[in-house]
Every structure is written in C-alpha cells, then in structure tokens.
Amino acid sequence: xxLVESGGGSVQAGGSLRLTCTVSGFTSKxxxxxxxxxxxxxxxxxxxxxxxxxxSVYYADSVKGRFTVSSDVAKNTAYLEMNALKLxxxxxxxxAAPVSFFACFDLVSGRGGWQVRHWGQGTQVxxxx
Numbered sequence: 001x002x003l004v005e006s007g008g009g010s011v012q013a014g015g016s017l018r019l020t021c022t023v024s025g026f027t028s029k030x031x032x033x034x035x036x037x038x039x040x041x042x043x044x045x046x047x048x049x050x051x052x053x054x055x056s057v058y059y060a061d062s063v064k065g066r067f068t069v070s071s072d073v074a075k076n077t078a079y080l081e082m083n084a085l086k087l088x089x090x091x092x093x094x095x096a097a098p099v100s101f102f103a104c105f106d107l108v109s110g111r112g113g114w115q116v117r118h119w120g121q122g123t124q125v126x127x128x129x
Contacts, residue, residue: 001025001118003095008123011085019080021095033078034104037091046108051101058105085127092122
C-alpha cells in the first residue's frame with residue numbers, strides 16, 4: 001500500500017489550500033483515510049477521517065467548520081480542503097490508512113490505541129501573517 005500527498009505550500013492567513021492523497025495497493029475500495037499533521041517540536045495531531053464504505057467523516061475540533069475532507073473512490077484519491085487557514089495550521093500534513101473508521105476516529109479524537117502501518121511521506125503547509 002502506498003499513499004502520496006500533494007498540494008502543500010505557503011499561503012497567507014485566511015487563505016485556502018487543497019491537499020490530495022493518492023492511494024494505491026489496496027485490494028478493495030473499502031478503506032479509511034485519515035489526515036494528520038505535525039508541527040515542529042509538537043506531537044502528531046489528528047485532523048480528519050473519511051471512510052469509503054459509507055462516506056462517514058470526522059473532524060478534530062481545531063479544524064471543524066474550516067476543513068472539508070472528501071474522496072473520489074473511483075480514483076483512489078482523498079482530499080482535504082483547508083479554508084480560513086490560521087498560523088496554527090502550519091505543519092507537515094500526512095495521510096494515512098488506519099485499519100478502520102473506528103480506529104481513525106480514536107486516533108483523531110486523541111484516544112489513540114491503534115497502530116497505523118501505512119503513511120504518506122507528508123506535505124508541508126506553511127501559513128504566514
């Protein structure tokens with residue numbers, strides 16, 4: 001399984017970016033994609049989940065109302081639309097494939113308790129004032 005992120009970059013506060021996660025290697029379309037981020041000197045933080053089975057989504061409180069996660073199952077691609085970006089959103093963003101939506105929910109909500117085998121390489125998002 002491989003995940004490749006793209007779409008990061010530099011943007012001014014209040015601006016928008018769309019990240020793309022291209023997935024390959026799954027034998028079925030029934031998988032979950034999670035978005036995570038890590039700022040320098042900080043722990044990795046969960047951002048959002050989307051489950052391909054039924055389109056369920058979940059957002060961390062810090063991005064709710066500003067970020068939108070979606071997927072194109074036919075293209076094996078997930079997206080993270082980020083609007084109203086803040087300085088605090090600056091981080092390397094990763095997509096990953098938790099074993100289930102339930103696992104992703106636990107990881108993004110901070111409960112943890114799951115190992116994730118498949119991660120992308122990350123893409124830098126920098127928000128400036």
